Amino acid sequence: MSFRSGSIGLLRAASSRICTVQCGHTQVFGPTARLYTTRSSLSVPSSRASAGRSGSMTAISLERRHYASKRDNYPPKVSLKNNVVDVEHRGRSLKLSAAYLLDHCRCSKCSHAKTKQRLKTLSEVDPNVFISELTPSSDGITVQWHGQDGHTALFPWRFWARLVEAQSPQISSKILWDNKIASKPPSIDYERLMPSSAGEEEAEKAVLEWISKVDQYGFCFVNGVPATPEATEELINRIGTIRQTHYGGFWDFTADMSLGDLAYSSQQLPAHTDSTYFTDPSGLQIFHLLSHPPPGEGGHTLLVDGFKAALQLEHDQPGMYQTLSTVPVPHHASGNQGLMYRTCRPVLTVTHEEGDESLEMVRWNNEDRGVLVDRDGWDEESTVEVWYEAAREFERILRSRENEYWVKLQPGTVCVIDNWRVLHGRSSFTGSRRMCGAYVGRDDWRSRLWTLQRRFSNTQKDDLWDFGW
Numbered sequence: 046m047s048f049r050s051g052s053i054g055l056l057r058a059a060s061s062r063i064c065t066v067q068c069g070h071t072q073v074f075g076p077t078a079r080l081y082t083t084r085s086s087l088s089v090p091s092s093r094a095s096a097g098r099s100g101s102m103t104a105i106s107l108e109r110r111h112y113a114s115k116r117d118n119y120p121p122k123v124s125l126k127n128n129v130v131d132v133e134h135r136g137r138s139l140k141l142s143a144a145y146l147l148d149h150c151r152c153s154k155c156s157h158a159k160t161k162q163r164l165k166t167l168s169e170v171d172p173n174v175f176i177s178e179l180t181p182s183s184d185g186i187t188v189q190w191h192g193q194d195g196h197t198a199l200f201p202w203r204f205w206a207r208l209v210e211a212q213s214p215q216i217s218s219k220i221l222w223d224n225k226i227a228s229k230p231p232s233i234d235y236e237r238l239m240p241s242s243a244g245e246e247e248a249e250k251a252v253l254e255w256i257s258k259v260d261q262y263g264f265c266f267v268n269g270v271p272a273t274p275e276a277t278e279e280l281i282n283r284i285g286t287i288r289q290t291h292y293g294g295f296w297d298f299t300a301d302m303s304l305g306d307l308a309y310s311s312q313q314l315p316a317h318t319d320s321t322y323f324t325d326p327s328g329l330q331i332f333h334l335l336s337h338p339p340p341g342e343g344g345h346t347l348l349v350d351g352f353k354a355a356l357q358l359e360h361d362q363p364g365m366y367q368t369l370s371t372v373p374v375p376h377h378a379s380g381n382q383g384l385m386y387r388t389c390r391p392v393l394t395v396t397h398e399e400g401d402e403s404l405e406m407v408r409w410n411n412e413d414r415g416v417l418v419d420r421d422g423w424d425e426e427s428t429v430e431v432w433y434e435a436a437r438e439f440e441r442i443l444r445s446r447e448n449e450y451w452v453k454l455q456p457g458t459v460c461v462i463d464n465w466r467v468l469h470g471r472s473s474f475t476g477s478r479r480m481c482g483a484y485v486g487r488d489d490w491r492s493r494l495w496t497l498q499r500r501f502s503n504t505q506k507d508d509l510w511d512f513g514w
């Protein structure tokens with residue numbers, strides 16, 4: 046499969062469904078066997094190539110997006126038969142047990158209104174409980190259980206609708222890209238992000254736009270940042286708490302080998318993700334080049350969309366994708382006295398949420414990779430040799446010219462990277478080069494994204510039924 050730059054390429058995915066791809070900001074491609082596809086609102090420029098069945102782009106979702114419930118004007122159809130509740134809504138249906146509904150009751154006895162936590166253990170939910178009655182009203186359906194001291198509770202219509210819609214493939218806004226992203230990389234202006242210059246509400250809206258771009262593209266530049274560590278740290282705190290690691294919290298570093306890692310050298314660093322030796326790799330990697338005065342040269346930054354590369358591998362070599370998703374690989378950080386970090390995990394983390402499969406993380410760092418051991422026995426078909434073949438192909442895709450986006454960072458431009466998706470690297474350099482930045486945890490930046498989405502969405506504020514999805 047090849048992406049023809051600058052034109053509409055036709056890709057015949059494994060499932061023989063034809064997708065069109067607009068090279069540059071590659072927004073679509075790949076098999077649909079493993080991924081949810083859904084018609085997106087993206088419109089395809091009139092394409093020279095026939096787009097086969099799908100005349101329009103289909104946005105491929107790589108992971109479930111935070112599901113934003115929609116107001117539903119058509120109350121779902123809810124009925125009870127043989128102690129099973131049948132829910133039909135927008136052409137989809139599901140069946141719920143009486144015990145499931147009792148477990149999901151959010152009355153004041155079952156759920157804490159402030160903490161949104163359950164107040165019942167599973168042992169307090171009788172798996173054989175019976176529903177004695179369903180009573181519809183304008184607000185929803187009141188369920189009364191037989192026994193359980195006559196437990197009765199209202200489930201609002203938005204609960205029933207959201208539960209059914211949560212079964213369908215979630216549309217994500219992930220946008221895959223190749224080196225053509227250079228023509229228009231995602232970015233936002235610093236002034237818009239700071240309450241002191243934009244006001245609190247507008248700055249919060251801008252932070253939502255900023256983090257949404259990181260979520261969509263896997264990276265985003267911030268332009269016009271004062272080239273100081275202080276301003277950089279203040280900006281990073283607009284996203285969330287800086288994550289402490291054995292490299293400290295906020296870092297300000299040069300090529301002085303002050304710490305036992307190649308980052309503190311002037312050597313070239315191939316495309317990699319950081320903290321592959323942590324069970325929970327850093328969520329965001331944030332860089333700000335503060336200075337690299339002449340006659341210093343080099344030190345260009347490399348970015349590669351790991352999700353695009355992984356799905357390219359899945360399309361071309363599904364068996365290799367499977368290998369990289371299953372064979373655990375050791376990674377370690379052993380360069381600093383008295384510290385030893387080691388973790389053994391596959392290169393690709395694929396989650397199986399509710400039966401669907403979605404790519405969640407690319408964990409790739411050849412410098413920090415440890416010793417491969419084959420417990421199944423060494424032969425030509427050994428797991429290690431099969432892994433090498435897949436890893437070499439993946440590295441070939443990562444290092445292909447079409448996938449490498451090189452950029453020379455400048456003082457004043459901060460680069461925020463989703464370290465679970467986008468790989469970064471560096472060319473070697475000469476002279477005095479000063480870089481600062483920090484990590485932010487995955488859960489922290491995703492929490493900031495979801496709370497801002499909720500703040501600026503039209504959902505009822507602090508609606509107990511809006512949590513825990």
Ligand SMILES: C[N+](C)(C)CCCC[C@H](N)C(=O)O
Nearest residue numbers: 292296306308318319320321
């Ligand atoms: C702290 N700072 C980002 C400057 C360097 C961190 C070293 C990163 C390490 N090689 C890894 O890939 O996890």
Ligand SMILES: O=C(O)CCC(=O)C(=O)O
Nearest residue numbers: 308314319469470471480
């Ligand atoms: O110095 C740079 O530009 C990047 C260093 C790096 O890759 C890292 O710290 O992980």
